[in-house]
Amino acid sequence: GDSVTQMEGPITLPEEAFLTINCTYTATGYPSLFWYVQYPGEGLQLLLKATKADDKGSNKGFEATYRKETTSFHLEKGSVQVSDSAVYFCALSRIYTGANSKLTFGKGITLSVRP
């Protein structure tokens, strides 16, 4: 079945450091790929998405490129801020038979940015 694998965490970085969070997936066909973010005490929010190979999703300084050849969707940011401290989830969506679909999430990784 479908699966999403994220790098082990947690991650602690100083402010203005470069961030990479690895994500790889296993799925047949052509899933859509997402990054969701969960700030402390809040629900998940969609951060960015990509729907086909070589698409780049971007938002709030974060970027991720859909790499079909490596089945990856790594999240990057050039300069992190304290306000980026949150839990980050990689996810994929694929259409199943009929009208069914679901999001499959990775386990999430906690990012802490220190001032």
Next chain:
Amino acid sequence: DSGVTQTPKHLITATGQRVTLRCSPRSGDLSVYWYQQSLDQGLQFLIQYYNGEERAKGNILERFSAQQFPDLHSELNLSSLELGDSALYFCASSGGRGPLSTNEKLFFGSGTQLSVL
């Protein structure tokens, strides 16, 4: 604020008990999704309802059930609770019926933290 409301925020109960979690979707959204977030399993899809009808089912235990009412709010019922059911339960809503299309977006509530002692 996502517009999705979940109550209660925290719930502490004992093994063998039954609890009900409530979700009010964003105004106008017809689909409600339930997810379970645990430390070892990450986010697991449980079930989806669209306009009152079950639409898709994921890894939902037989001890768990859900429904969506005519006013579109949804309830997730968890019975015969076990220690392993302790988790954060998220509700999400979207405007469409599914499948989750390229243009569809899920809006999540803040979750209900369930602790089974």
